[in-house]
Amino acid sequence: MDQLSLDQFQDRFHSEEVCADYLFQMKWPNGFVCPKCSHRHFYRITTRRLPLYECAECHHQASLTVDTIMEGSRTTLQKWFTAIFLSSRPAPGINAVQLKEIIQVTYKTSWLILHKIRRAMSTSDASHLLSGMVQVHDACYGHPYNIYHQTHPKEHFLLVGTSLNEQKQPTYIKMKLLMESPREKFIPTAEKKSFAERYIEAENSEVEYITQRLKPRRLKMGYPYFKRASQWINDTFHGIGVRHLQAYLDEFCYRINQALEQAPIFQGLIQLCATTKKANYWKITGRRRKNKKSNLMQCVTQN
Structure with a gap:
């Protein structure tokens, strides 16, 4: 499936019925199970x-x-499947403007679809801890590195x-933004401990930290992947602000990790979705949902 062209993929999933049957298999791979009583006939x-x-x-x-x-989407399964397929392909990937033109939806809809897919990728990453021999090093995305000690x-x-x-050789990659940006160009010990507690298996793991920026990059086994991600x-996206940067890093890591495991990316991603x-x-x-009643009261008060 991962080797198909877009046209071949759309020929394969040419109707809502075909997509529904495939989604059924991904949602209930061992056969239907009633979510209420666990009965298997329907x-x-x-x-x-x-x-x-119906159970x-x-x-x-x-x-x-x-x-x-x-859930709750008015977009057809065929369009969802196309978006998932395009998100599963290697670089250069797909952005919301391109997807909008391909599946003929609004920009807001295409943007939201891609972010929901990225959220599924992030969910997958959260369930997998680094283990065994683990190397952790620092990196910086955004403004080009300079010699000054203060951060930009x-x-x-x-x-x-x-x-x-x-x-x-790498078998699994994680890239995680620091919870707080450091004032100077070094990673605080508290951030290292937080990373280890959240993302590294506590038992049977041997961890090496390489956080000095001036050490040779060839010693940082994950650095080539970070450069590719940047x-x-x-x-593809012409730069990303910090608000959604982690989601894009998770997307990149998901595809890399699936490739390292030699797993079928599309099938794994659609099952995840x-x-x-x-x-x-x-x-x-x-953002906070706008409260129509409070907005109305505010208008009445102002007027």
Whole structure:
């Protein structure tokens, strides 16, 4: 599936019914299980755009898209599948402007679809800890590095963690922004401890920290991947602000890690999207939902 061209992919998933059948297999790989009573037999109801699955025991009706990133979306499954397929492809990837033209939706819809897919990728990364031989080093995205000790506002510091095999080849990569930007160009000990506690398996892990910026980059096994991530973000998205930078780093790492594991990226990603709960626009953007009643009262008061 990963080797198909876009035209070949769209020929393969040429209808909503084909997409629905494939999504069913990804959501329930071992066969239908009622989310309410765990019964395994069902009746298929086809009176809606997407089928419902009614439990033969308790008669609960399960939706195909509930508890997936597609829940509540009016966008067709064919368009969702195309977006997931394009997100699973290696660099240069896809941005919201390009996706908008391909699947014929608004920019806001294409932007939101891609961020929901990235959220599923981040969910996958959160469930996997670095282990064994682990190397952690510093990196900086944004403003070009300079010799001054003080940091630049557009410099975003992060730690790159890499699991290594016996040949010291990377087997899994994580790139995580620091919770707080340092005032000077070194990583505080507290940040290293926080990274280790959150992302490295406590038992049976041997951790090496390389956080001095002037050490040879060839000693930093994850550094080439970080440079590729920076180049990809700049070329495809023309730079990213700090608010969503972590999501784009997670997307890059997801594809790299799937490739390192030699796993089928599209199949793994669509299964991930089928088992990750939705996030609405307000949660993804980090903005507060506007309260219509309070806004109305404010207008009345002002007038």
